[in-house]
Amino acid sequence: MVDELLDIKKIKRNLHxxxxxxxxxxxxxPKNLSMALSCESAELLEHFQWLTEEQSKKLSPETLTEVGExxxxxxxxxxxxxxxxDLDISRIVEDKFQKNIxxxxxELARGIAKKYSKKD
Numbered sequence: 001m002v003d004e005l006l007d008i009k010k011i012k013r014n015l016h017x018x019x020x021x022x023x024x025x026x027x028x029x030p031k032n033l034s035m036a037l038s039c040e041s042a043e044l045l046e047h048f049q050w051l052t053e054e055q056s057k058k059l060s061p062e063t064l065t066e067v068g069e070x071x072x073x074x075x076x077x078x079x080x081x082x083x084x085x086d087l088d089i090s091r092i093v094e095d096k097f098q099k100n101i102x103x104x105x106x107e108l109a110r111g112i113a114k115k116y117s118k119k120d
Contacts, residue, residue: 028084037077037081047063
């Protein structure tokens with residue numbers, strides 16, 4: 001399957017309805033959603049803990065499926081948080097990308113893992 005354009009409005013609407021049907025809105029505060037997002041991120045990290053760099057690039061099909069599910073959980077919580085906070089995902093992602101272009105100019109950041117302004 002090839003990545004297709006996400007219908008962000010549809011995803012946010014589906015998540016909104018999913019929570020509403022289950023009467024979960026009372027639990028979906030920004031604080032709780034950000035904490036859940038952090039927990040899901042930690043679950044993703046567990047799959048890579050103790051692996052070498054090389055092992056992390058060669059996951060078994062089963063582990064790759066589990067990693068994909070954790071990434072989906074992370075994205076769903078992020079979309080839900082944006083819905084609750086009434087944030088325009090497309091705008092905030094594009095704005096941040098433009099800031100990163102300015103913050104990490106190619107001529108200063110190419111091939112360097114740490115921030116180019118760090119001397120050591």
